[in-house]
Amino acid sequence: MKIAMIGQKRVPSREGGVEIVVEQLSVRMASSGNDVTLFNRKRKEYKKIDNYQGCKVKEVFSINKKSLDALVYSFFATIKAKHGHFDIIHFHAEGPCAFLWMLGRNHKKYKVVVTIHGLDWQRGKWGGFATKFLKFCERQAVKHADKIIVLSENNKKYFKNTYNRETEYIPNGIDKPIFKEPNIIKKEFGLTKDSYVLFLARIVPEKGLHYLIEVWKRIENKKGLKLVIAGGSSHTSEYFNEIVSMTKGDSTIIMTGFVQGDKLYELYSNAYLYVLPSDIEGMPMSLLEAMSYGNSCLVSNIPENLEIINDQCVSFEKGNCDSLFEKLNNIINNTEVFKETKTNLKNWDIVTRDTLKLYQEVL
Numbered sequence: 001m002k003i004a005m006i007g008q009k010r011v012p013s014r015e016g017g018v019e020i021v022v023e024q025l026s027v028r029m030a031s032s033g034n035d036v037t038l039f040n041r042k043r044k045e046y047k048k049i050d051n052y053q054g055c056k057v058k059e060v061f062s063i064n065k066k067s068l069d070a071l072v073y074s075f076f077a078t079i080k081a082k083h084g085h086f087d088i089i090h091f092h093a094e095g096p097c098a099f100l101w102m103l104g105r106n107h108k109k110y111k112v113v114v115t116i117h118g119l120d121w122q123r124g125k126w127g128g129f130a131t132k133f134l135k136f137c138e139r140q141a142v143k144h145a146d147k148i149i150v151l152s153e154n155n156k157k158y159f160k161n162t163y164n165r166e167t168e169y170i171p172n173g174i175d176k177p178i179f180k181e182p183n184i185i186k187k188e189f190g191l192t193k194d195s196y197v198l199f200l201a202r203i204v205p206e207k208g209l210h211y212l213i214e215v216w217k218r219i220e221n222k223k224g225l226k227l228v229i230a231g232g233s234s235h236t237s238e239y240f241n242e243i244v245s246m247t248k249g250d251s252t253i254i255m256t257g258f259v260q261g262d263k264l265y266e267l268y269s270n271a272y273l274y275v276l277p278s279d280i281e282g283m284p285m286s287l288l289e290a291m292s293y294g295n296s297c298l299v300s301n302i303p304e305n306l307e308i309i310n311d312q313c314v315s316f317e318k319g320n321c322d323s324l325f326e327k328l329n330n331i332i333n334n335t336e337v338f339k340e341t342k343t344n345l346k347n348w349d350i351v352t353r354d355t356l357k358l359y360q361e362v363l
């Protein structure tokens with residue numbers, strides 16, 4: 001099959017869940033004999049590549065501004081894909097679906113698949129116009145996609161109840177964890193095994209980091225633990241600056257910035273506890289990865305988190321700092337029993353197989 005992937009900022013990258021999913025699927029699809037083209041966003045700061053692990057890479061013009069990025073990119077990417085002689089054009093996330101109407105629903109030359117990585121219009125970084133635009137993009141997916149993939153049962157119910165549209169539930173997968181001793185993180189941040197609580201995600205409002213910092217400051221006996229915040233901003237410089245301001249002067253909080261490679265593996269391998277206090281998720285990749293490392297996990301009780309975790313994890317009421325304080329304080333001071341997480345999550349080979357099967361069905 002000839003397959004086009006649209007929606008990622010770039011591959012390879014760990015800038016967000018979309019980029020991770022597109023990379024994991026595309027590389028495996030190409031290795032099994034499919035012709036895969038990645039439509040990456042063109043940026044001056046990105047190194048130009050023509051091929052990545054068997055996938056063709058095409059750069060698409062865009063404007064690196066929150067209000068225009070997805071709109072400009074999706075317009076040109078859709079045109080390129082329409083005339084690219086593909087069997088499957090696979091869009092990822094709601095924003096890039098803005099111009100699906102140009103492809104129509106009754107096309108014979110190709111089929112259109114959309115993966116909804118979450119209800120983007122709910123995310124806190126967007127304003128009124130952007131929220132309306134993303135809802136428009138969502139309706140475009142409902143109207144023009146041959147198949148819609150969702151990552152959670154909650155989103156599956158949403159599309160059925162809101163649009164009476166059936167969707168396919170194919171959750172994200174995980175890689176085999178790469179366990180590492182704390183070498184880089186010890187040298188750079190003074191971190192050792194079980195010496196820190198880890199937040200690892202994009203620093204955007206919907207991830208709920210502000211709740212965690214507020215609660216962290218209320219805990220009197222931290223048992224020598226640090227709070228490690230690993231991640232970069234995403235069109236949210238105002239919120240990022242707010243987080244920096246909240247952490248200023250607190251020697252128990254470490255901001256590492258964006259991490260990948262061995263530093264990422266070390267952070268997962270040696271954390272005392274992983275915390276994800278998000279208000280909104282699609283299917284959180286960082287939680288999947290934390291569980292794959294056997295980390296003890298404390299998460300908000302939104303449906304997308306609860307679908308993933310098991311009884312070895314702990315949850316608190318979303319957006320409720322008192323609830324988060326009670327759970328986190330109890331875990332740190334060992335009054336709440338918790339265990340290393342065991343997981344039966346799907347690996348990426350199975351997810352890729354299920355996605356290719358869906359492609360065959362729609363063709």
